[in-house]
Amino acid sequence: METFGYFTSENSHHASEYVPSFWASPASSPAHLPRRWDYLRTTQALAGQEENLTREAGSRLCTQLEPSGEFGMPIIAAHIGGPPAEIYVNVRNDGSIGNLRPEACVEVPARVERSGVHPEKMGRLPGVCAGLNLTGIALQKAVVDAVM
Structure with a gap:
């Protein structure tokens, strides 16, 4: 935004789609994005819990159905x-x-x-x-x- 005068993305997690240098080095990313969304680690942490998570989600939908x-x-x-x-x-x-x-x-x-x-x-x-x-x-x- 400072460079171009426009916000070039809907959020910081998508910024690298428009400005690849955003991820120029492993050390540079924390300077721009202190909390990283690590989809792989999140998925790995939930592995084996699919049945329980599905059951819990189904129960919530029965009582808290909303858009x-x-x-x-x-x-x-x-x-x-x-x-x-x-x-x-x-x-x-x-x-x-x-x-x-x-x-x-x-x-x-x-x-x-x-x-x-x-x-x-x-x-x-x-x-x-x-x-x-x-x-x-x-x-x-x-x-x-x-x-x-």
Whole structure:
């Protein structure tokens, strides 16, 4: 944010997706991210507890059923004829962000209704933000091309 004048990610755990130098060395990451989310160690710590965790989650759902805050259910409900939903979605760009490749995946606001998902046109990103995204998009395209 200090460098570009824009916050380039929704949170610090995703910052390295846009600025790979964020993880330049093992010593540099704690300076930017004092508490690390270690998904592998978390998963390993829970290994063998799946049955109990599933049973506990099922019990909680029977007594405390409430929306999770995720967008899955509003998307499904809107698509089958419920009230339209205004949400953020990951979609093929196709012009939603004018200065990114059409085939790139972008996260943009959208209206979901029975007729489908309708992403908003966002215009162009500021140059430095587009540059950060274009770097990642170029790498992703190279990987897809290599696999194909």
